[in-house]
Amino acid sequence: DADVTQTPRNRITKTGKRIMLECSQTKGHDRMYWYRQDPGLGLRLIYYSFDVKDINKGEISDGYSVSRQAQAKFSLSLESAIPNQTALYFCATSDGDTLKQFFGPGTRLTVL
Amino acid sequence: AQSVAQPEDQVNVAEGNPLTVKCTYSVSGNPYLFWYVQYPNRGLQFLLKYITGDNLVKGSYGFEAEFNKSQTSFHLKKPSALVSDSALYFCAVRDTFDDYKLSFGAGTTVTVRA
Numbered sequence A: 001d002a003d004v005t006q007t008p009r010n011r012i013t014k015t016g017k018r019i020m021l022e023c024s025q026t027k028g029h030d031r032m033y034w035y036r037q038d039p040g041l042g043l044r045l046i047y048y049s050f051d052v053k054d055i056n057k058g059e060i061s062d063g064y065s066v067s068r069q070a071q072a073k074f075s076l077s078l079e080s081a082i083p084n085q086t087a088l089y090f091c092a093t094s095d096g097d098t099l100k101q102f103f104g105p106g107t108r109l110t111v112l
Numbered sequence B: 001a002q003s004v005a006q007p008e009d010q011v012n013v014a015e016g017n018p019l020t021v022k023c024t025y026s027v028s029g030n031p032y033l034f035w036y037v038q039y040p041n042r043g044l045q046f047l048l049k050y051i052t053g054d055n056l057v058k059g060s061y062g063f064e065a066e067f068n069k070s071q072t073s074f075h076l077k078k079p080s081a082l083v084s085d086s087a088l089y090f091c092a093v094r095d096t097f098d099d100y101k102l103s104f105g106a107g108t109t110v111t112v113r114a
Helices: none
Strands: A004-007 A010-013 A019-025 A031-038 A042-051 A054-057 A064-070 A073-078 A087-094 A101-103 A107-111 B003-005 B010-014 B019-021 B024-026 B033-038 B044-050 B056-058 B064-068 B073-078 B087-094 B102-104 B108-113
Touching: A004 A087, A010 A019, A019 A031, A019 A087, A019 A107, A031 A064, A031 A073, A042 A064, A042 A073, A042 B102, A073 A087, A101 B044, B003 B087, B003 B102, B010 B019, B019 B108, B024 B073, B033 B064, B033 B073, B044 B056, B044 B064, B044 B073, B073 B087
Parallel strands: A010 A107, B010 B108
Antiparallel strands: A004 A019, A019 A073, A031 A042, A031 A087, A042 A054, A064 A073, A087 A101, A087 A107, B003 B024, B019 B073, B033 B044, B033 B087, B056 B064, B064 B073, B087 B102, B087 B108
16 A cells, blocks of 8 residues: 555665664554564564554564654664564554554565 | 464465355454455555444455354355455454454465466
């Protein structure tokens, strides 16, 4: 969905490096999410935010941190990347009226 | 805790044949259920949802889903599959305590052969 953008789209990094994945949205939604997708495991929630002052851990937050800089921006950081964080990462926003989630195109992260 | 299960990793059908992707759920209370589709190199896209009302829900791209409370199932269906329906399909259920959180199944890869 072009209304939710993620940068970078692909990233290769080394163990121990700090990485930031960025997400921006123009949908005007308050709620934003970060997921990781692994083959055979579906999507797992890392962090979610209800607004700029409200950040919540998801089911797999260890090793990750987030920042909600504005309603439209939600960044995911890996403070010290490790190989098992190699995955496809998705940002999403939520429509409060319909409960739909709108996903960005994803960031493919490889940690060597 | 709420959860969904997709018992098939892969579904293969011929173009023009009916397509069914299975999903079963486990929730306390009334289930809010969703189907999403992921085309290659794309993010997930919403297909349809069940919240209440008719057990047969119609969605995007000619898909529909049937809610069955007694069997705790929410199978996705399409009467006549297209090659362009080849994608990864996810079933999801709303979190019991937070309307805006979803739990996703592992996904089912659908391949429609010409």
